[in-house]
Amino acid sequence: MFESKSGVFLIAGLGFFAFAFLSNALVPALMYRDLPEKTTAQLVEENSNLMYQFENLANRYPEQFEKYYGEVTEEKCAEALELGRRTYVSEACWHCHSQFVRPVSREEDRWGPVSRTEEYQNVLQRPVMFGTRRIGPDLSREGGRRGNDWHAVHFFQPTMVSTGSPMPAYPWFFDGSPDKPNKRGIALITYVQWLGSWLESYPYYEDFKPIPLPEEIKESIEKEAEESQES
Amino acid sequence: MIDKLAKAEDPRHEQLVDEPIVVAYFLLALGYLALSMLAGLLMATQLVHWNPLNGIELLSPGRWRMIHTNVVAYGFLANAFLGALHWSVPRLVLKPVLDRRLSWFILVAWQVVLLCTFFGIVFGPTLQANIAALERLPFSLGAQGIEWGETPTWIDPLALAGLLLVAVNFMGPIVRTKGPMYVSAWYFIAAFVWTFLTYAMGNFLPQYWLAGTSAGAVGGLFIHDLVGLFVTPLGWGLVYYFVPILLQKPIWSHGLSLVGFWGLAFFYPLNGIHHFLYTPIPMFLQYGAIISTIAVEMVVTTVIVNFFATIWGSGRQLITNLPVRWFYTGMVFYGLTCLQCAMQTTLTFQALIHFTDWVVGHAHMVMFGVFSLWLLGIMTYLFPRLWRTEWYSKELLEYHYWLSSVGLLVMAADLILLGPFQGYYWASLQPWEVSVDGSQPFWMLRVFAGLAMLAGQLCFFYNIYMTWRRSRAQGVPVSTGTQQAPPAEVAPQA
Numbered sequence: 001m002f003e004s005k006s007g008v009f010l011i012a013g014l015g016f017f018a019f020a021f022l023s024n025a026l027v028p029a030l031m032y033r034d035l036p037e038k039t040t041a042q043l044v045e046e047n048s049n050l051m052y053q054f055e056n057l058a059n060r061y062p063e064q065f066e067k068y069y070g071e072v073t074e075e076k077c078a079e080a081l082e083l084g085r086r087t088y089v090s091e092a093c094w095h096c097h098s099q100f101v102r103p104v105s106r107e108e109d110r111w112g113p114v115s116r117t118e119e120y121q122n123v124l125q126r127p128v129m130f131g132t133r134r135i136g137p138d139l140s141r142e143g144g145r146r147g148n149d150w151h152a153v154h155f156f157q158p159t160m161v162s163t164g165s166p167m168p169a170y171p172w173f174f175d176g177s178p179d180k181p182n183k184r185g186i187a188l189i190t191y192v193q194w195l196g197s198w199l200e201s202y203p204y205y206e207d208f209k210p211i212p213l214p215e216e217i218k219e220s221i222e223k224e225a226e227e228s229q230e231s
Numbered sequence: 232m233i234d235k236l237a238k239a240e241d242p243r244h245e246q247l248v249d250e251p252i253v254v255a256y257f258l259l260a261l262g263y264l265a266l267s268m269l270a271g272l273l274m275a276t277q278l279v280h281w282n283p284l285n286g287i288e289l290l291s292p293g294r295w296r297m298i299h300t301n302v303v304a305y306g307f308l309a310n311a312f313l314g315a316l317h318w319s320v321p322r323l324v325l326k327p328v329l330d331r332r333l334s335w336f337i338l339v340a341w342q343v344v345l346l347c348t349f350f351g352i353v354f355g356p357t358l359q360a361n362i363a364a365l366e367r368l369p370f371s372l373g374a375q376g377i378e379w380g381e382t383p384t385w386i387d388p389l390a391l392a393g394l395l396l397v398a399v400n401f402m403g404p405i406v407r408t409k410g411p412m413y414v415s416a417w418y419f420i421a422a423f424v425w426t427f428l429t430y431a432m433g434n435f436l437p438q439y440w441l442a443g444t445s446a447g448a449v450g451g452l453f454i455h456d457l458v459g460l461f462v463t464p465l466g467w468g469l470v471y472y473f474v475p476i477l478l479q480k481p482i483w484s485h486g487l488s489l490v491g492f493w494g495l496a497f498f499y500p501l502n503g504i505h506h507f508l509y510t511p512i513p514m515f516l517q518y519g520a521i522i523s524t525i526a527v528e529m530v531v532t533t534v535i536v537n538f539f540a541t542i543w544g545s546g547r548q549l550i551t552n553l554p555v556r557w558f559y560t561g562m563v564f565y566g567l568t569c570l571q572c573a574m575q576t577t578l579t580f581q582a583l584i585h586f587t588d589w590v591v592g593h594a595h596m597v598m599f600g601v602f603s604l605w606l607l608g609i610m611t612y613l614f615p616r617l618w619r620t621e622w623y624s625k626e627l628l629e630y631h632y633w634l635s636s637v638g639l640l641v642m643a644a645d646l647i648l649l650g651p652f653q654g655y656y657w658a659s660l661q662p663w664e665v666s667v668d669g670s671q672p673f674w675m676l677r678v679f680a681g682l683a684m685l686a687g688q689l690c691f692f693y694n695i696y697m698t699w700r701r702s703r704a705q706g707v708p709v710s711t712g713t714q715q716a717p718p719a720e721v722a723p724q725a
């Protein structure tokens with residue numbers, strides 16, 4: 001049996017493989033079968049943090065947004081999320097960034113709450129983006145940590161905002177300059193802002209102070225000028 | 232088996248082996264190795280800010296990192312294995328492969344799969360972003376989000392069909408042999424079945440059926456099975472075949488061979504989840520994977536012991552016989568990776584080194600230090616036999632050996648040492664940049680080690696080219712494995 005064709009073929013080849021598959025793949029699948037897998041539409045619908053950032057993108061880059069997405073709707077946001085994830089996968093961001101916070105090495109202090117199964121039960125984690133290597137930081141709590149402008153400049157040329165960053169530059173997510181993200185650029189920023197934004201209690205979103213829009217900056221300067229004239 | 236080989240009516244080499252296909256596979260494999268190394272260098276230079284091509288879409292370091300690993304697995308390793316199998320399987324079971332035309336069809340089909348993979352990963356995202364018709368496709372033309380399964384989804388079915396044909400073509404002759412078989416054949420049979428199943432499981436389930444944590448479990452199985460159930464059994468099968476031939480003595484213990492094979496078959500597939508310790512995958516499954524990993528350690532130790540016991544007493548061969556040296560250097564690296572593995576599978580140690588360059592060092596030591604060294608050893612042994620002439624330059628062969636093995640040793644040691652540094656930088660909660668800056672000297676050394684490895688291969692390529700020219704000049708006969716009467720003066724090589 002141990003040296004015969006059928007023994008090797010049936011027992012080692014098929015049998016042991018099947019045993020491992022049942023115990024290591026089917027068991028978790030069955031354990032989690034009651035957790036519904038959310039669609040992108042559901043993810044957008046229940047997440048006001050995300051819609052807030054999407055709208056912020058529309059206000060910040062009105063021409064670009066108008067050109068590639070048109071209006072700020074939930075459908076458009078879902079579309080951007082999906083394209084963002086597709087880009088995240090095809091540019092191998094996931095080979096430099098993980099998406100799970102472990103309960104060790106004080107990762108909670110660095111990034112926020114430890115990852116739980118429910119967080120991964122959605123189509124945007126199909127295939128799941130755990131990752132196996134961190135050259136850059138974990139991104140599963142990245143949403144709201146930075147403003148959209150920061151991300152735009154960072155993707156255009158990481159060293160502009162993070163000296164010495166080895167992260168590659170992605171000028172092809174822009175129409176020539178960092179204030180003109182194209183369809184993929186807006187999508188990727190939306191995706192990054194989504195990561196972690198689903199948590200109920202989430203310090204970054206609660207404390208989030210958006211970078212002011214250009215008009216707001218202008219207004220505040222004018223106001224200040226007026227005030228100083230008056231005094 | 233040995234008396235059987237001696238029988239006069241047994242088929243001769245010329246009736247068994249299709250030599251041109253072995254050569255074709257080897258040359259293709261080496262081409263892919265060079266491509267993969269260039270891709271690795273692109274990412275390596277990016278990390279130390281030496282990449283002059285940063286910001287060019289088609290040279291996106293991320294895309295080329297996926298090219299690096301995929302081309303090495305499916306381009307270099309798979310092609311080199313197929314070449315070596317076309318030599319060893321027919322000679323082992325004394326029957327030619329099922330169909331010679333099928334062999335050539337597979338060769339072409341597999342290169343098409345590889346070209347599509349390359350094209351998909353590098354050009355797919357660009358095309359899809361710029362051509363409206365492609366943008367509307369419901370799937371991505373670019374990489375698939377599964378480590379080592381980045382082959383775009385639209386090629387997966389084709390690749391799977393290719394693997395099925397490979398299995399059929401080699402199982403044909405194996406199935407027709409009678410009685411108990413030699414170790415190599417066990418590993419080969421199992422590898423054909425496992426590779427097919429693993430590929431199907433890893434590429435389809437997490438894409439179409441499962442999401443989230445349970446998909447992570449399948450992803451872990453896939454990464455691990457690809458190494459353990461495709462590369463490892465084919466590699467072991469080949470060294471079990473070539474080492475006794477080269478040393479001209481049998482394997483030390485048949486009993487240990489049995490332990491090695493059956494232990495690997497049972498425990499290896501149960502290891503996968505050790506890639507995702509501390510994830511939300513249920514803890515009891517993580518413990519299960521850790522225990523099986525420790526079991527595999529022990530099993531693998533028996534195999535290594537078996538091989539070192541075999542060479543015991545013939546140690547001089549390590550100096551004089553270059554292929555033997557390649558094999559045993561690989562064996563030493565195998566021992567080292569397993570030692571490493573025993574540490575990194577524990578939860579305590581993994582808390583520190585997971586996600587760091589320790590793992591990358593480990594990956595290079597396994598994939599290059601073990602399996603590639605074995606395959607390069609097989610090529611060093613076979614090219615002169617395929618072309619029936621001596622190597623053009625023994626010295627260049629030595630350069631190839633030393634640059635490859637020392638280059639790898641430096642790269643692996645460097646990265647493995649870097650791992651704990653990174654782990655402690657992170658755990659100390661200093662800003663992230665501190666860990667990146669601290670890694671710079673190590674990453675720089677890695678670039679040079681990589682250049683040394685590449686230089687070694689260039690020596691080999693030149694040597695192959697000159698050897699081929701010499702054999703052409705001598706006009707030696709070629710065996711195609713069809714039923715021609717062997718020329719009387721060529722004795723079959725044992």
Ligand code: HEM
Nearest residue numbers: 133268271272274275303590591594598599603681684685
């Ligand atoms: C010129 C020589 C080489 C260089 C410069 C190089 C460089 C690299 C780099 C930069 C990475 C990414 C590491 C990271 O994400 O932190 C990598 C990953 C990898 N390389 Fe290489 N490489 C070389 C040769 C090879 C060879 C010959 C093989 C296999 C035969 C190989 C197998 C791998 C594997 C399996 C990984 C994935 C590691 C993981 O994800 O843990 N490399 N390599």
